[in-house]
Amino acid sequence: MTKEDQSELDVAIVGGGVSGVYSAMRLMGSKRTENSPLPQGKLNVCVFEQSNRIGGRLLSLQPPGVPNTRVEVGGMRYTSEHKHVIGLVGLFGLTPVPFPVSKPQNIAYLRNTRLRMQDLDDASKLPYNLMEDESSKTTLSKGFTVVAAERLLRTMTGKNIDLATVNWLDIARTVEFEGNNIGDLPLRYLMQREISHEAYNFAVDSSGYDSILYTWNGADGFPWNLADFGKSITYSRLAEGYQEVPLKCASGFEAAEGKIHKEHRLVSFDTTRMADGSTGVELTLQHGDDLIVRKARNLVLAMPRRALELLVPTGSVMAPDNKSVRNLMEAVTPIPLFKLALCYSYAWWETLPPVKVLGSDGKPVMAKITEGESVTDLPVRQLYYWDKDPETGKAVVLIYDDGLALSYWAGLRSQEVTFKGEGGDAPGDGLPAWSDFPAPKRMVDEVHRQIMEMHGVTEMPEIPAPYAASYQDWGDDPYGGGANFWRVGVRSHEVSRDIVQPVKNTPVFICGESYSHAQGWVEGALATAEDMLQHHLGLMPPTWESQD
Numbered sequence: 001m002t003k004e005d006q007s008e009l010d011v012a013i014v015g016g017g018v019s020g021v022y023s024a025m026r027l028m029g030s031k032r033t034e035n036s037p038l039p040q041g042k043l044n045v046c047v048f049e050q051s052n053r054i055g056g057r058l059l060s061l062q063p064p065g066v067p068n069t070r071v072e073v074g075g076m077r078y079t080s081e082h083k084h085v086i087g088l089v090g091l092f093g094l095t096p097v098p099f100p101v102s103k104p105q106n107i108a109y110l111r112n113t114r115l116r117m118q119d120l121d122d123a124s125k126l127p128y129n130l131m132e133d134e135s136s137k138t139t140l141s142k143g144f145t146v147v148a149a150e151r152l153l154r155t156m157t158g159k160n161i162d163l164a165t166v167n168w169l170d171i172a173r174t175v176e177f178e179g180n181n182i183g184d185l186p187l188r189y190l191m192q193r194e195i196s197h198e199a200y201n202f203a204v205d206s207s208g209y210d211s212i213l214y215t216w217n218g219a220d221g222f223p224w225n226l227a228d229f230g231k232s233i234t235y236s237r238l239a240e241g242y243q244e245v246p247l248k249c250a251s252g253f254e255a256a257e258g259k260i261h262k263e264h265r266l267v268s269f270d271t272t273r274m275a276d277g278s279t280g281v282e283l284t285l286q287h288g289d290d291l292i293v294r295k296a297r298n299l300v301l302a303m304p305r306r307a308l309e310l311l312v313p314t315g316s317v318m319a320p321d322n323k324s325v326r327n328l329m330e331a332v333t334p335i336p337l338f339k340l341a342l343c344y345s346y347a348w349w350e351t352l353p354p355v356k357v358l359g360s361d362g363k364p365v366m367a368k369i370t371e372g373e374s375v376t377d378l379p380v381r382q383l384y385y386w387d388k389d390p391e392t393g394k395a396v397v398l399i400y401d402d403g404l405a406l407s408y409w410a411g412l413r414s415q416e417v418t419f420k421g422e423g424g425d426a427p428g429d430g431l432p433a434w435s436d437f438p439a440p441k442r443m444v445d446e447v448h449r450q451i452m453e454m455h456g457v458t459e460m461p462e463i464p465a466p467y468a469a470s471y472q473d474w475g476d477d478p479y480g481g482g483a484n485f486w487r488v489g490v491r492s493h494e495v496s497r498d499i500v501q502p503v504k505n506t507p508v509f510i511c512g513e514s515y516s517h518a519q520g521w522v523e524g525a526l527a528t529a530e531d532m533l534q535h536h537l538g539l540m541p542p543t544w545e546s547q548d
Contacts, residue, residue, distance in 0.1 A: 002291040008274060009044050011537075012283055012296035014266045016049030017056020019512045019525040020302030021249040021260075022088075026533050026542065028256035036538025037507075038298070046294070047253070048264040048285055050307075050478060053432055054250045057474060057482060057513075058522070060241025061434045063343050064422040064468045065394040069387035070241030072398070073339045073437060073472045074482075075522055076384075077242075080234045081227075082518075084526035085245070087545025089238065092248040099235035104357040105367040107374035109454040110205050116355055117374075120206055128202045134195065144195050144203040145213070145225050151194035152177070152222075163226055169493060172219035184489050187221030188214045208375035208382035210403025211335045211485070220486040224519065245522065247430045263287060269299060270315030271506060281508060298507040300532070304514045306334055306480020317508050328499040331490040332514050334481030336474065337402035338409070340439055340447060343422070343468035347388045347395035349455060379408035380450040399447055402482065406475070412443040413473065419444040421468040439471035483520035484513065492517065500532050509536055 011027055013020050024047050032038055059074035077099045078085040089096060104118035111127035119125045123135035133139070139147055146163060153161040156175045172183050182190060191213065192200050204213050212225055227233075238244060250260060265286045272282035272295060281299040285292045301308065308329055313320045320326070347370075354366040374383045381401050388395035401409065421444075423435035448466055452458045474482035486492045499515045502508065511532045516524030533539040 002293065005292065005294050007044070008280070009046055009294060009296035010038060011043060011045045011298045011300060012281070012294060013045065013047045013300040013302055014049075014283075015056065015300075015302030015307070015512070016047055016051070016054045016246070016250070016260065016262070017302060017512065017525065018058060018246040018249070018522055019529040020047055020049070020056070020300070021054060021246045021253060022526055023300055023302060023511065023529045023533060024253040024258055024260075025249045025256075026529070026539055027537070028253055028258050030533075030542065031540040033538040033540060038537055042257075045253075045258050046296075047250075047258070047260045048266060048283075049260065049262050050265040052262050054260070054262075054430060055243040055246045057479060058243040058246055059437075059472060060243035060431055061341065061437065061470055062431065063341060063396045063470070064434055065343055065392060066387060066389045066396050068389055069396065070239070070243075070431070071341045071386050071396050071470075072237065072242055073341060073470060074474070075242055076398075077235045077237045078522060079228070080236075081231065082521065082523035083545050084530065085523050087542065088245055088248070088526075091544040092245070094244060094248075095239035096236040097239050099237045100372040101235060103367075103369070103372035105355050106369055106372050107376070107454055108206060109374075109376040109378065110202075111377060114454075114456050116357075118355075118357055126202065128198045130198055130202070131196045134199045144199045145191070145222075147199075148191040148194040149222050149226060152182075152190055152218075155194065156182075164231070168219055168223040177218075182218035182222075183220070183491060185218050186214070186488050187216040187218050187225075190218045190222075205377040206375060208373065208400070210381065210405050211337075211483075214403070215333055215335060215485040217486060217488040217490065220492050220517075224485075224517075241431060242522070243431060250430075261285075261287070264292070266301075266311060267291070268312035268314050268318070269508070271317075271508075279505075279507065298509065298537070301508065301510045302512050302529070303478075303510070304334065304480055304512055305329055305332055305484055307478040308510070309480075310478055317503050317506060322503075325502045328495055328502055328515075331487055331492070331495040331499075332484040332519070333487050334475070334479075335402060335483045335485055335520075336406050336480075337400070337482035338406070338413075338471065338473040338475070340399040340401075340443070341386070341396055341470045342399070342444065342447065342451075342466040343394060343396045344466055345464045346393045347385070348457070348463050349385060352455065352457070374454060376450070376454050378450045378454065379405040380447055380454070381405050383451060383454070397451070409443060409446075412446055413440050417441045419469045421466065423468075434468070434470050437470045437472050439469035443471070444469045484515075485519055496528070500528070501536055 057074045060070040106117045108115040113127040121140035267284045269283045274280040280297045283294045349369045354368045357367045359365040384398040386396045386398045418438045419441040509532050511528040513525040516528045518524030
């Protein structure tokens with residue numbers, strides 16, 4: 001049955017992820033410039049979300065038996081450079097928690113060799129056949145992405161350039177590599193022209209990621225991977241869970257009498273004439289068995305590439321023959337990834353023998369594994385020691401897997417048997433239940449086996465199997481991936497500018513992480529939303545963040 005709501009919206013927002021509900025909150029509570037295309041006064045804004053929850057690719061779960069934490073099965077952290085996120089954390093009074101990554105005593109299990117993170121700058125311990133000029137402690141401490149970037153810039157310009165200040169956009173525009181713009185060449189190709197294949201493999205293996213060094217073009221891949229270089233970057237997570245950011249945005253929007261409609265999937269849209277004769281947009285949404293038609297003066301698509309592709313290809317914007325819009329949409333590659341959280345009856349990794357490391361005062365101390373990340377070239381790739389309950393000692397770890405290694409897990413995921421561990425109710429306040437995201441049993445068993453191998457405890461039967469597991473594959477529709485990276489051959493600064501309003505003089509706008517310059521980060525989603533809100537819809541900058 002088709003139902004038509006005759007009331008006209010000022011703005012319809014499709015997508016209840018962070019960019020969508022943030023935009024909604026800003027529209028209801030921010031001053032507008034005199035040149036804003038929006039009417040002055042209170043706006044009529046609605047958010048339409050396909051699923052039954054708010055948060056998109058932010059998903060915070062309360063592990064059973066570890067109630068003092070929220071494990072992030074979606075986006076998990078932000079940096080000290082992320083001004084949009086930090087502004088919202090302050091605005092909402094949320095609690096930052098330090099997020100350590102590389103701890104010297106943690107595991108790096110590479111090529112069947114069990115190292116500690118502190119060993120990764122000692123070539124004599126590495127199972128890689130590095131070239132002589134790649135084997136010094138200085139070179140290894142820099143990392144091979146830095147080394148490749150320095151050498152590439154020297155090759156292109158004939159001089160040494162400070163990576164902390166280099167403008168990669170200017171480099172791409174003014175200097176070529178063997179007659180080519182580096183935006184037209186794969187990052188991996190450029191790196192392997194400057195470092196050995198063994199050095200490249202070591203960089204990939206020890207990073208824990210499969211996608212970040214092979215998906216990009218050079219003009220976008222180098223600055224993204226070097227974003228932390230030369231800066232005192234720190235990482236944080238939120239005690240309340242990262243999903244609390246979009247939930248707070250949604251609450252603020254609803255408090256201002258905005259409306260959120262869950263389980264409303266956008267089917268298609270097209271331009272239409274509004275009651276006053278102006279051009280607006282007509283949306284067709286599916287809610288259960290009903291098709292609902294709504295009209296809006298402006299449409300915001302806060303959606304990743306794959307979700308856009310799932311819309312019926314019709315209308316003045318999405319029609320297949322509109323090649324310019326299709327080219328903009330396809331300028332990024334969705335990056336499949338999954339996260340798997342496992343709960344253990346105690347933090348058995350803390351019982352492993354300590355190793356000698358240098359303390360913060362530079363003096364040797366004995367340290368156990370308690371937090372941070374361990375990596376391996378096994379398909380499990382990355383493990384984060386997330387948290388433990390101070391009373392019961394129960395603990396949770398988080399597995400993060402992307403890119404090439406996913407092919408290993410695909411067949412295990414397809415097994416119909418679900419891991420029958422402890423469940424868990426929703427903690428309330430809009431956060432979903434742990435048991436809503438069950439994990440495949442064979443995958444849980446294999447991940448546990450690989451974790452045992454990483455830590456060298458395979459022959460220790462006292463190490464318990466996990467008692468609970470939760471899993472989310474972000475490659476599933478409508479997400480298509482956990483992040484989106486710029487493709488080879490695109491001019492990302494042009495695409496990111498043009499896709500915000502893909503058809504000139506048509507009130508349809510696109511925002512979100514996919515087409516940002518902080519891809520894979522909440523900061524990118526918020527930055528594109530601010531671009532749209534300020535430069536297209538005429539909102540004044542937010543009052544809660546620094547404007548420098």
